[in-house]
Structure formats: C-alpha cells, structure tokens
Amino acid sequence: MSSPDIAGILDKSKELDQLRKEQEEVLTEINKMHKKLQATPEVVEKPGDNALAKLKALYVHAKELSEKEMNVSNLLLSQLDALLPSGPPGQPRRRMGNEQKRKRMKNDSDISRMSPSVRSQLELFASLKGEQVAARVMVTQEDAEKEEWLVVKVLHFDKETRELEVLDEEPGDDEEGGGQRKYKLPMTAIIPFPKRTDPSSAQDFPTGRHVLAVYPGTTALYKATVVNGHRKRKTDEYLLEFDDDEEDGALPQRVVPFHKVVALPDGHRQ
Secondary structure, eight states: OOHHHHHHHHHHHHHHHHHHHHHHHHHHHHHHHHHHHHHOGGGGGSTTOOHHHHHHHHHHHHHHHHHHHHHHHHHHHHHHHHHSOOOOTTOOSSOOOHHHHHHHHHHHHTGGGOOHHHHHHHHHHHTTTTOEEEEEEEEEETTEEEEEEEEEEEEEEETTTTEEEEEEOSOOOSTTOSOOEEEEEEGGGEEEOOOTTOGGGSOOOOTTOEEEEEOTTSSEEEEEEEEEOTTTTTSSEEEEEETTOOBTTBOOOEEEEGGGEEEOOTTOOO
C-alpha cells in the first residue's frame, strides 16, 4: 500500500468523523426543538412563529448529512476493497472454510451491536429493491476481464452476506445469446443514484469535479468532468465532458440528468 493510498483513506476517515459530529450537533438541535414544542405546543399558532419551519430545515439538513455519510462510507469501502488482495482466479465466490464460517456466525451475532451508521447503510441497501443503481462488474472482452460500471436493477439484498443480486437489463452482444445477465455483488460495488424526484438529494458537484455518469443513450457509466452543475444552471441536468469522447479534436459537452451522475469512486480504473 503506497503513501498516497494511505493518505486518501485517512482523508476519507476524517471526513466521515466530521460528518458524524455535524449529525450529532443537528440531532441535539432537533431534540431541543422537540422539547420546546412539547412544553409549549401553542407557540406554533402564534403569528410569525417559524418553529415548524426551523424543525423542517433541521430534518432536511440531517437527511443531507446522512446521505453524505453514506456516500463517503461507500467511497472509503471501495478504496479499501481496491487495495485488498483478491483471491486466485477461478476460486468460487461463496465457498468458505470452517474458520470463515465461524467468523460469519460471529458477525451475525454482532448485528445488534452495529453502529447506527452501519445499520442505516444496511437499511438503505435493503430499500433499493426494484431500483436502478450504478454497479461495478467484471466483463470479458477478447478473452480478458475488464472492469465496467453499468446501470443495473436491484433484485435482492442479502443482509447476512451483504451481497446484492442485480440484473443488467440491457441485452448483451456476447456469444451466449445476448440475454440479460444477473450478478451477485458486494455493497462496495454499488452506488445508489440520487432520487430523480428530488434534485435536492443529489450532491452539488462543482465545475471541474470528476464524476461518474451515464453516457447519453447507453446504460454504461464513464468518467466525466463537470462543466456546469445542475444547481448553478438552475436545471435538473449537468453539463459534462466525458473522457475519451473526442470529436474533431475537442470534447463535446453532453447534457446528463442529475439522477444519472454520482461521485467518482477512489481508485477508479475504467
């Protein structure tokens, strides 16, 4: 593991700690508002009182912080996953020895002692059934495996193995008949999309930021650079330049809906 890798992990850990501190502060303010409303419920009926508006704003802020924590946690897990040595080729994914089974049983018995953030993350992934997400899969091209990011549909989430069964709904063009494909993937290979009905749930990526986005007219995600953010443009779309998308010596600017743009994972190798 190189020094830059370690530095990146430490930076994400610090960011995670800061988000949790901010969440605790917001929760404290929410509890204060609850006590105030319980003690003097008639206050909300007074002209000009904005207690309920403040409470709503606090809940919106808490939701944003929670989603940011989830995104940072996913990026940190992806970074760690990329650095961990993989097993030998051809090794069955689900086969495990007695020692691994004992570890799995111990992990299951510790579920009740999970941190709130971990429980929240498991609940989030369980709620993704039927939703489209971005998934990192390995595909075979010209007898070589290549990592790709695709739009897939979540069929099932197993809380015990922490694996998701997903479906690539786009028919392939391989020799096996070009049918739809199913994958079983770890949580670290999945990035939820922002809710298309709620632009405020999306991260506001600044100009110049590298992101992962669905290329128009496809179900594949590629690295792109933000030319203009959707909030700055006051629309529900980003203006992006995709890497290796050169036309006539220049990179064309593509319009992509906000709900098809996510943070670029650390260690992205596509």
